[in-house]
Amino acid sequence: MKLILIGYGTVGQSFTRIVLTKQKELVEKYGFSPKIVAIVDSKGAIINPEGLNLKKALKIKEEGKSVAVDRAYGHLNMSGLEAIENVEADIMIEVTPTNVKTGEPGLSHITAALKKKMHVITTNKGPLALALPTLLELATQNNVYLKFSGAVGAGLPVLDFAKKISLGDRIVAIRGILNGTTNFILTRMEEGIPFKNALEEAQKRGYAEADPSLDIDGIDTACKLVIMANWIMDKETTLRDVRVEGIRNIALEDVRDAMKRGFSVKLLGFINEDLVVKPTEIPKQDPLCVKGILNAITFKLELAGEETIIGRGAGGKETATAILRDLLEIAQTSVIM
Amino acid sequence: MKLILIGYGTVGQSFTRIVLTKQKELVEKYGFSPKIVAIVDSKGAIINPEGLNLKKALKIKEEGKSVAVDRAYGHLNMSGLEAIENVEADIMIEVTPTNVKTGEPGLSHITAALKKKMHVITTNKGPLALALPTLLELATQNNVYLKFSGAVGAGLPVLDFAKKISLGDRIVAIRGILNGTTNFILTRMEEGIPFKNALEEAQKRGYAEADPSLDIDGIDTACKLVIMANWIMDKETTLRDVRVEGIRNIALEDVRDAMKRGFSVKLLGFINEDLVVKPTEIPKQDPLCVKGILNAITFKLELAGEETIIGRGAGGKETATAILRDLLEIAQTSVIM
Numbered sequence: 001m002k003l004i005l006i007g008y009g010t011v012g013q014s015f016t017r018i019v020l021t022k023q024k025e026l027v028e029k030y031g032f033s034p035k036i037v038a039i040v041d042s043k044g045a046i047i048n049p050e051g052l053n054l055k056k057a058l059k060i061k062e063e064g065k066s067v068a069v070d071r072a073y074g075h076l077n078m079s080g081l082e083a084i085e086n087v088e089a090d091i092m093i094e095v096t097p098t099n100v101k102t103g104e105p106g107l108s109h110i111t112a113a114l115k116k117k118m119h120v121i122t123t124n125k126g127p128l129a130l131a132l133p134t135l136l137e138l139a140t141q142n143n144v145y146l147k148f149s150g151a152v153g154a155g156l157p158v159l160d161f162a163k164k165i166s167l168g169d170r171i172v173a174i175r176g177i178l179n180g181t182t183n184f185i186l187t188r189m190e191e192g193i194p195f196k197n198a199l200e201e202a203q204k205r206g207y208a209e210a211d212p213s214l215d216i217d218g219i220d221t222a223c224k225l226v227i228m229a230n231w232i233m234d235k236e237t238t239l240r241d242v243r244v245e246g247i248r249n250i251a252l253e254d255v256r257d258a259m260k261r262g263f264s265v266k267l268l269g270f271i272n273e274d275l276v277v278k279p280t281e282i283p284k285q286d287p288l289c290v291k292g293i294l295n296a297i298t299f300k301l302e303l304a305g306e307e308t309i310i311g312r313g314a315g316g317k318e319t320a321t322a323i324l325r326d327l328l329e330i331a332q333t334s335v336i337m
Numbered sequence: 338m339k340l341i342l343i344g345y346g347t348v349g350q351s352f353t354r355i356v357l358t359k360q361k362e363l364v365e366k367y368g369f370s371p372k373i374v375a376i377v378d379s380k381g382a383i384i385n386p387e388g389l390n391l392k393k394a395l396k397i398k399e400e401g402k403s404v405a406v407d408r409a410y411g412h413l414n415m416s417g418l419e420a421i422e423n424v425e426a427d428i429m430i431e432v433t434p435t436n437v438k439t440g441e442p443g444l445s446h447i448t449a450a451l452k453k454k455m456h457v458i459t460t461n462k463g464p465l466a467l468a469l470p471t472l473l474e475l476a477t478q479n480n481v482y483l484k485f486s487g488a489v490g491a492g493l494p495v496l497d498f499a500k501k502i503s504l505g506d507r508i509v510a511i512r513g514i515l516n517g518t519t520n521f522i523l524t525r526m527e528e529g530i531p532f533k534n535a536l537e538e539a540q541k542r543g544y545a546e547a548d549p550s551l552d553i554d555g556i557d558t559a560c561k562l563v564i565m566a567n568w569i570m571d572k573e574t575t576l577r578d579v580r581v582e583g584i585r586n587i588a589l590e591d592v593r594d595a596m597k598r599g600f601s602v603k604l605l606g607f608i609n610e611d612l613v614v615k616p617t618e619i620p621k622q623d624p625l626c627v628k629g630i631l632n633a634i635t636f637k638l639e640l641a642g643e644e645t646i647i648g649r650g651a652g653g654k655e656t657a658t659a660i661l662r663d664l665l666e667i668a669q670t671s672v673i674m
Contacts, residue, residue, distance in 0.1 A: 325502075
């Protein structure tokens with residue numbers, strides 16, 4: 001199975017690292033041998049129809065360079081769109097940075113790949129939050145899959161879990177901590193660290209998005225709500241429909257005051273009648289009340305009551321496992337392995 | 338699709354109640370109209386190849402009688418095995434009480450139905466804990482499904498979640514609260530209620546198994562460990578392989594003492610190298626540390642870290658939703674709806 005990988009930051013590199021280390025296991029356990037034939041980063045592409053040398057690609061990135069510097073297979077300045085146009089592949093994996101204003105360049109990459117009848121796997125929240133219904137329709141028209149398990153909850157299969165519990169029952173409401181960075185910051189604030197310092201620490205540790213306002217102003221959470229509302233609850237909504245308030249104005253004393261009363265301040269996303277993101281006090285014994293970079297999502301069901309899932313909602317390796325899961329699911333329903 | 342329902346206690350009745358109330362929705366949303374053609378309780382059967390009147394069956398049970406008293410369709414003293422032998426159906430649903438010594442009568446029901454090429458759905462832990470590998474093989478030989486989503490976690494899809502996160506990753510260990518009754522008792526003990534009184538309260542509320550020793554001596558938890566070890570982790574184990582210690586000897590002061598140090602005493606099941614059930618102190622901030630009848634299970638993954646799911650792990654209605662989910666999954670891959 002031939003893959004194009006567009007976007008070669010933390011998630012893209014983690015994915016190739018996992019493919020490298022799991023190579024033998026993937027063949028033995030699933031009869032699956034993926035061949036990455038193109039990788040595109042912000043400065044160009046590397047292409048080999050026989051399958052790229054991933055070790056070499058990773059080494060070039062670790063040296064801080066573009067994959068395009070490779071002499072034999074590099075193409076300086078080649079764009080993702082050009083790679084999709086020129087390279088034959090079964091699946092395109094889109095992991096460029098999230099842009100919530102235009103969805104670009106991800107939106108164009110996904111659209112072009114689907115039109116070329118490639119399956120698409122993405123963890124890019126921008127295009128999904130802006131155009132999920134349209135993209136799903138385009139996938140159906142072209143008889144290919146559009147999978148995005150890693151876009152919500154990273155490795156934690158939030159979307160699949162929700163689909164499973166919906167079968168024969170009905171999700172009436174969702175609330176959750178959907179952003180690990182803000183949860184890390186709020187946890188540190190409970191330990192007495194001021195907001196600014198906690199944010200710096202999150203950035204140093206690599207938790208925060210490139211533009212931290214996506215995290216702390218609640219936009220990342222809002223994107224995930226939109227994806228869940230569309231995909232799980234058949235609500236046709238976009239980012240504009242979400243009422244969003246971030247954690248910029250939370251003071252140390254707000255956090256301390258809540259703690260004294262047995263509560264924690266958390267940035268929660270809600271799906272009820274409306275979609276809302278806002279800092280909320282929750283009781284310490286609520287299953288949602290998790291610490292650090294953990295995400296936690298509670299689904300309220302008509303029959304089975306409340307069900308909660310908890311796990312690391314961020315991280316390159318974690319997100320890459322979701323891509324691999326999507327990939328194996330496509331492979332298992334496909335003839336080309 | 339024609340169904341035989343064997344066992345008509347809390348779970349069986351809840352299931353027919355859901356089928357009744359969801360009739361229209363099942364047709365509209367899934368094109369699925371199940372027809373229950375036989376119900377068997379401990380005193381006999383009621384059979385109608387055209388589909389039973391479920392309202393009437395429920396009313397008879399509410400009056401404390403056997404379904405077999407029905408004049409037109411009742412068969413006094415007909416056994417489950419005789420019903421399987423004599424009634425044509427696509428699926429047999431087995432929800433008789435759990436027997437961990439012999440697995441009977443469930444084991445014989447499941448075996449007979451599979452041999453007659455019926456799909457089987459069960460929530461009966463006895464036969465599964467004693468003979469899961471054999472039963473799965475029998476199902477495969479006869480080209481039918483054996484589904485048991487409700488046997489672990491009731492409505493909470495523990496087994497399906499575990500399968501999903503295993504894809505491309507690997508579960509290295511599992512630990513969890515798998516029995517709601519003991520968790521309810523231990524929670525009440527934290528509130529100062531002695532063990533005996535808390536157990537009585539659990540029985541009054543209908544949480545405890547018919548034989549409460551299954552709960553409090555850890556046997557129910559052990560059964561669930563065996564099912565998970567076999568199904569999720571491909572470990573061929575049986576009940577005899579589990580080291581089991583229940584909560585009978587936990588005193589109020591043990592619970593109080595742990596609380597003072599920021600811990601809660603929980604009855605945990607562990608799957609590592611060995612299968613172990615034992616009362617364990619866990620920190621209050623551990624996602625596993627849930628209260629009341631909730632279940633919570635943490636899966637430790639090679640790549641994605643720890644993932645936890647939490648929900649009501651008991652209850653007739655909750656368990657019945659798992660049966661409906663299994664049923665819809667069979668229906669969706671079958672031609673007869």
